[in-house]
Amino acid sequence: MEPLTRVHSKTVVIASANIDTDQIIPARFLTTTTKEGLGKQLFADWRYLADGTLNPEFVLNRPEAREAQVLVAGRNFGCGSSREHAPWALLDYGIRAVISTEIADIFKSNALKNGLLPVTVDETTAQWLLDHPGADVDIDLTTARLTLPTGVATTFPVEAFARYCLLNGIDELGLLRSKLGDIERYEAARTW
């Protein structure tokens, strides 16, 4: 995995709360056996019309949303299914960070393992971002700080080890495999 230290981009806003992973990528696209190429199915039922053409009303299809790497969403983003296809689809499309007041547990865990930054912020910051689509934001993972174009900065929580892995481009599996001795001792010591 490439190290990830900073995302500097304009935002795209989908204000809906409770955007579930069935919206991020509908189940009918989960018959794949790889993780590649899911970007074209991102938000498929919102992004495309029934005839398969792009829905011009949907925010991601607007010209000003092109190049945006930061998605701002309503509270409880990524709820529902554990499908890792959701962060895979977002990343393949070009999104590098998601900002919300609340991000669902499994989605957050999956996102961190793939280099997609889940950024949870307070209501005031979230509301400012929802009200200012296209804002240029800076997300610095080294300081865990989100800076708005107004100059206002806020820190966001990120699990320490996940951050270390992202900053250094390290796969978490490495730490787990380094504990194989402990794992073997645990297995040997267990009496049940």
Place this chain on the structure above:
Amino acid sequence: MSARTLFDKVWSAHEVVAETADTPAVLYIDLHLIHEVTSPQAFSVLRSLSLPVRRPDRTLATMDHSTPTASEQVFGNVPIKVDAAAKQVRQLEINAAEFGVELFAMRDARRGIVHVISPELGCTQPGMTIVCGDSHTSTHGAFGALAFGIGSTEVGHVFATQCLLQRKPKTFAINVEGKLRPGVTAKDLILSVIGRIGVSGGTGHVFEYRGSTIRGLSMDERMTICNMSIEAGARAGMIAPDETTFEYLENKPRAPKGVDWDAAVARWRNLASDPGAAFDASIDIDAATLEPMITYGTNPGMVVPITGAIPRGPATAAAGDPVYDKALHYMGFHGGEAMLGKPVDVVFIGSCTNGRLEDLQAAARILKGRKVAAGVRLLIVPGSQQVKRDAETLGLAQIFKDAGADWRESGCSMCLGMNGDTVAAGQYSVSTSNRNFEGRQGVGARTLLVSPMTAAATAVQGRIADPREFL
């Protein structure tokens, strides 16, 4: 030692390395369930690193999500209708064979939805840690296991090390006292809980369902409740094991036998939360006040009693909440409308939430001697091949067929429509599954979540019906 919760006991017994400020805990996993949708990418990682599945003896594979439910596609010579699904099923067969993982393949008598077969085989046991690349893994918490859904990267971690890196979640007590009234089921109870705390009310927490109501429930009912913990944002939900649990497990094919059984039960009896154990959060529910519940919106927290009306304006969220308007527009509903009497197109009875024998018995009680209303399609999909055989032996399948229902082979089916069992755009589906998200049962499909009894009553009436009128 201070008073500990059921969760604390199971967690600490599986800590290989405790968490620190810098690193999460290394948590040992007793049972790893896998299926065809979320495992192929993890097997690919193993292949790329030339690693084996470290503990195939703790790994169990089945196919359920993308598998057909039409008998001729499962047992006949008719190919699987969806090409990509056929390829995914084939890939699991290849992966299981190559890595030495036990697989209940398409025609295996033990096959079924992963969260139905593991308990019925006795693989799911109290005090275990259980994971699966599937959010409804919370189901297994009904046995006093710590069971939660993971992503495919973590499936790879468990394959390679039998462990996961995890931060310790908080605990949340759901205290339920009182007796459920006739026609009010475990499904109605959990829908009420989700309606009360909201779809993210449990984020970061593990639920423990407690109280006299919970102790009085059967294992099938407890599984329905724990299953939907994730719909309130909690990754796991647990219930302390008791005599009901032990009675269910005794003599199951893979439960401990003889002296091992006695030792296991003795150990399991110590799992319940100690008196006075502290929880990070709690709510109290009076079961006697609950009614059959039905969802009206596009998440499971948008729920009302079946005799109720759609709220005018968002009931729980801040004013101007875009969720409410968007959901009602999608559903084709308006604030103030009564739920009873709304026409339906499809009724689905099945899924890891309500596809077990007792669920089918509850539906059969209402469908017996009655007919599905003209113009309504009733699809009944057993949770496993074992449930299917039991339902056929007990005469339930005949009741369903006589009523005009479509009786299928087991699988996830119309819960998420991956296998081609879908609801058409704009149609109303009254469903015993777990998610009423936009498009969950098919592009443009409109899902209303209910109990098996409410589903059966609705199928007979052709309109949303109160099951209590059929008892």
